[in-house]
Amino acid sequence: MSASQPEILIAIMGPTGSGKSSFIKHLCNNVQIGHGLESCTSEVYVTPAFRLENATIRLIDTPGFDDTTRTNTEILDEICKYLDLSYRAGMKLSGLIYLHKITDNRMGGISVTNMKMFQKLCGEDALKNVVLCTTMWDLVGAQVGEAREKQLKEQFWSRMLKRGAGVMRHDGSSQSAHAIISSMLGYDLVDLQIQDELVNQHKTLLETAAGEEINKEVLKLQAKYEQELASMKQQMNEALASKDVEMQRMIEEDRELYQGKLDELKRDHEALSRQRDAEMEGLRGEITRLQDANRGGFWRQLHRLIFGR
Incomplete structure (x- = not known):
């Protein structure tokens, strides 16, 4: 955390139904949790600030790349707008949590797609700021869960672990959620690959x-x-x-x-x-105004700037 960015920002990512909203609920009480077939996290959402170990933290909830109402392109576009504009305003992430259900008995199409997109958004250099977190341990036996976790570490996550990513378990309790966030409080600010590509390299x-x-x-x-x-x-x-x-x-x-x-x-x-850089640069005046807002106002206005409401 830097003096110019007093709030710690941590992004929460993962497939629909992996427990993102439930995880956030343990830290921020006023978050809606969905239980239907439709994805609850239908758009990027920045939580109100909360305090933990003398740190002020906000979490960024993101839709999975398996949304029931939108294409993956629309989801990527929305996530990138948030990451692009906040980056231009000097607001950087301190960490990212990727949630994966330990109940999944194999890495199927949805899981693979979400994991690939997560890695492409982060890039290699940002993996040291990543926690790969398994959820829903209460729904599997210990032996089965441990075997699946071992497979994830040795096969699907091995490259990320070699680049510094961590692995933790979320047991569904508030204490567990707090412990996971606490483990990330000392992380330095990080530039994601997608932010560098869009803002610094001016890519579409x-x-x-x-x-x-x-x-x-x-x-x-x-x-x-x-x-x-x-x-x-x-x-x-x-x-x-x-x-x-x-x-x-x-x-x-x-x-x-x-x-x-x-x-x-x-x-x-x-x-x-579409050439996005000119569009984003055209919002520079708005971004400057956002920089002058208090942090709660910054995220509300950024949401309004992106979604028009």
């Missing part, structure tokens, strides 16, 4: 490591939907030739669905390719 999102990872998914899905549409065109020609009106209707409904998905992917690609 597509040119960043995180953007490249998202774009792989976009291009893969785009090829799949284009193939589906080509197949439907052939099916429609056959239905027209046989004058099968019902089949024509069904094919047209499917075609509209896949065309909508394809159009959404094209919008995602355009968003990744």
Whole structure:
């Protein structure tokens, strides 16, 4: 923590349902927790400040890259706006916590996607400020949980651990949450790779490591939907030739669905390719005004600047 930044900022990341909001609830009481199928953390949220061991702390809650209502491109864009603008205003993170459910019996697609994106956002040099935290230990037997933790350390997290990341367990209690945060209070401020890429190297999102990872998914899905549409065109020609009106209707409904998905992917690609630096620099006056605000006001106004409310 520096004299110019009296508050410690710690970002909380991880897949939907990994316990991010519940973890934060142990430290900040006025946080909503969702229990439905839809993601609770629907947008970036900065908590009110709280005190722990004579330090003033705010946590930054982030949506996972498996949101039920938005594309990964939209989520990345939102997270990057927060990280970009706060970085330009001189507000740096002290640490990042990545939450992973120990109940997951394998590293499936959602877990892998979230972990890849987390690493691309952080970069190698920031890993010394990272705590990889397993959750939901009360839902597995000790032997099973320890075996999964060992596999995570030796296989999926080994590279991050070699670069200085730490591993801790969250047992679901307030004491555990406080202990995890306490372990990070001595961390120095850190520049994330995504912040350096966007602000210092003036890259578009597509040119960043995180953007490249998202774009792989976009291009893969785009090829799949284009193939589906080509197949439907052939099916429609056959239905027209046989004058099968019902089949024509069904094919047209499917075609509209896949065309909508394809159009959404094209919008995602355009968003990744957009030149952001001029847009962010255009907000410099607003950022300067935010710097003069008290810290609570800073985050409220930053939220309003990004979301328009």
